[in-house]
Amino acid sequence: MNESEKWDRLFKEALASTAEPDEELNERMLNRIKERSRRMPVFRKRISIAVLVAVCTLVMSITAVAATQFFNPKQVAEHLGKDILAKAFESKDAIEINQTVASGDYSYTLHGIVSGAGLEEMNSSAQTVNPARTYAVLSITRQDGKPMPATSDAEYGKVPFFVSPLIKGQKPWQVNIMTMHGGYSETVIDGIMYRLIECDGLEMFADRGVYLAVSSGESFYNSEAFAYNESTGEVKPNADYKGTSILFDLPLDKAKADHAKAEAYLKKMRNEPSPKTGADPETASNDAEADMVKKMDELKNKIPDGEIIPESVKEVTYDDLGRAIYEYDGWKSALSADMLFTEGQTGYSDAVQFSEANGNYMALQFARDEKGVITGRVINLK
């Protein structure tokens, strides 16, 4: 045995473990794991409206269930309870993409996209106006291998993501998921976040060039993350942006492009009169938006008769971006104070968020006092 081998043996003997886990510890540990696996998921539907935001976003949060690898779009849709959409992702109309881009702390995979009418059980007002919808599934993982926070986790939502189609030639702050009557559903499974986005049908734009933009740090389009070239109509990520700023090309079927339909859609969106019909701009109003606002107003009218949850009344804090942060019992909100109150305004804000679980509605409302202190409160609506 040479010197090195002798020392190796010495180290082996000296550093060998004599400690062992006792039976009780192992049993306790396995019981804890079984208990965690048995916990029921919590479903919460969130509806949000702010006076200064043109379109509402519908968000569904569901806690994790077992999965051993990436879910495909069909599985994500099934997991979110959208069976018709799940079948659509299996159809020949679906486009499988599975492209991954790493940016900042995260890795993003665009799994697939599908378009069509009647792909959701829920007949929302957005679908009534624009029956053709486009759906896409994106997953987000951390590059350091740590899991994304579960929706029940305190960390969930602290890093917001903006995921939206953008059309080449159209100003991204004017034409994006928000203005295209879009929304998303999100879930976290085994540490992987899946976002299913939807918006008005994109196929009509297929010949122009359509991107899927992803950025971090804001839930809305951020002009610091992307640069728009007015002369070429191209959108590019800003290299200087500290956070994620990426674009996927959406490989839509150019044969389904419809230039005339697309133009009419864009004109309606901009509330310009159509040259063919000469319609009055005042009548070119957004019916889908009006329906959503009406629903929100109905819920807002219930607030005076609602019951404030005493423990929920708390002062907001502020993050690095100056947004007012409110958290209570899994409800997280990050909004600019300008969106909640006009300058000098005191009292209750017009902006309210709503949450629905098992048919029970709750509202999150903010108030500002004379000293400028903003508090939030959750109200149980009857």
Place this chain on the structure above:
Amino acid sequence: MDIEALGNLVQLHGKAIYGFCYKLAGNKADTDDLYQETFLKAIEVRHKLDASQNPKGFLISIAVGLRKNNRRKWARRQRIAPIAELNEAVDKHSWPYSNETPEDAVLSQELRGMIQAAADRLDDRLRIPLYMHYTAEMSIDEVASALRIPSGTVKSRLSRAREAVKKMLEVESL
């Protein structure tokens, strides 16, 4: 991976994982916590565990990661204790290596303690591969895979760790 599969992992690798955790934590209470947290975390990322060819190495890497998060509160306590232990052991024991070969030396309780204490004083970059190799009985390649570094780097760190421990033992014997 279901509970039964996890139970099998605990049976197969529990002792190695626990022993490794004990080296990092230093006492039973914290070792029990780190050990449990490791397996609880493993359940959260079980898709990676299933894909891994080396579950033991993967579990060890989870323990290392969890330990790093708790490292700060440990740093002060651990820095003092091993030096005291080492000095005491040196005072009581005459250093055998001047006259005897390692093969002939009886690995006494004090010497074992001296090597352990010296190992514990190493920087994590050297200490962790050392414990993974000798305490958790992982091969060079398994250590490399768990730490996501080349095998050559593992060999180099182990060599440097052994040299550093030897140097500390020689210095303390003077």
